Amino acid sequence: MQSANLAPPSPQPGALIAHGLNLSFGGIEVLKGVDLDLRPGLVTGLIGPNGAGKTSLFNCLTGLYRPTAGRIALGDTGLDALSPARRAGLGMVRSFQHMALSPDLTLLENVMTGLTLSRRSGWASAFLPLPGGRAETQDAQRRAMAALDELGIAAAAHLAPPELPPGTQRLGEIARALVAHPRVLLLDEPAAGLNAVETRDLTRALRRVMHPGLIMVVVEHDMDLIMQLCDRIYVLNFGKVIACGSPAAVQADPEVLRVYLGADDE
Numbered sequence: 278m279q280s281a282n283l284a285p286p287s288p289q290p291g292a293l294i295a296h297g298l299n300l301s302f303g304g305i306e307v308l309k310g311v312d313l314d315l316r317p318g319l320v321t322g323l324i325g326p327n328g329a330g331k332t333s334l335f336n337c338l339t340g341l342y343r344p345t346a347g348r349i350a351l352g353d354t355g356l357d358a359l360s361p362a363r364r365a366g367l368g369m370v371r372s373f374q375h376m377a378l379s380p381d382l383t384l385l386e387n388v389m390t391g392l393t394l395s396r397r398s399g400w401a402s403a404f405l406p407l408p409g410g411r412a413e414t415q416d417a418q419r420r421a422m423a424a425l426d427e428l429g430i431a432a433a434a435h436l437a438p439p440e441l442p443p444g445t446q447r448l449g450e451i452a453r454a455l456v457a458h459p460r461v462l463l464l465d466e467p468a469a470g471l472n473a474v475e476t477r478d479l480t481r482a483l484r485r486v487m488h489p490g491l492i493m494v495v496v497e498h499d500m501d502l503i504m505q506l507c508d509r510i511y512v513l514n515f516g517k518v519i520a521c522g523s524p525a526a527v528q529a530d531p532e533v534l535r536v537y538l539g540a541d542d543e
């Protein structure tokens with residue numbers, strides 16, 4: 278069993294690494310010296326009480342927020358000077374809390390929008406007789422259908438999101454995020470608004486789509502999902518990493534228990 282200590286694991290090729298991240302807003306320190314080692318082939322959970330800094334940390338990784346100190350790298354590529362769009366171009370995809378699908382497109386079309394960045398001809402080619410456009414659209418449809426199939430919701434491909442239960446819509450959002458085969462998938466509260474059965478199905482689907490080249494990072498308050506899905510967990514409290522390790526090790530960590538049992542008087 279891995280121990281819940283803060284010693285940084287040895288670096289791994291292709292990992293998403295953060296070192297010494299600080300973030301402040303108007304003198305208030307939101308992140309304090311955060312180190313992360315997010316590895317390909319592992320699902321890493323990021324947990325902590327409300328306001329601990331989890332979403333802010335996601336925002337630093339994707340480039341939405343500029344840390345006041347520290348370094349972030351994906352494999353050999355330093356990300357610090359790169360815009361959110363450049364980071365997305367490197368294969369970093371993020372789902373936002375409550376990021377809805379478009380109600381005016383079918384589920385399949387929604388997932389196809391996840392390929393927009395990698396299309397050569399742009400969406401005009403889907404409607405105009407441009408050379409190569411039709412083949413590209415057919416390829417996008419094939420890829421989107423494969424993503425839906427992988428998540429077990431291909432039967433709903435031609436329905437519009439308002440016709441679908443929340444769990445299927447959420448899986449559709451995941452399919453849209455996965456369709457372009459990202460290197461890094463950052464999920465912000467994927468179980469928000471789902472019932473227990475939908476959350477269980479989501480957990481299984483996320484486990485199924487994991488592969489050795491994918492770095493999956495999940496911020497979530499649902500502890501069942503976190504404990505069943507994650508290989509490693511970082512626990513944040515007041516902007517600091519207080520524990521890191523396997524689900525079993527983190528659950529047994531006295532500092533984590535103190536924070537989660539409400540005995541934290543910091």
Ligand SMILES: Nc1ncnc2c1ncn2[C@@H]1O[C@H](COP(=O)(O)OP(=O)(O)OP(=O)(O)O)[C@@H](O)[C@H]1O
Binds near residue numbers: 329
């Ligand atoms: N743009 C901002 N301007 C000012 N303060 C901010 C900003 N973004 C985040 N914060 C502050 O940073 C702290 C951490 O917020 P953050 O949303 O990252 O926490 P969290 O762990 O994701 O919380 P939750 O679980 O409730 O989503 C909070 O005190 C929040 O008010």
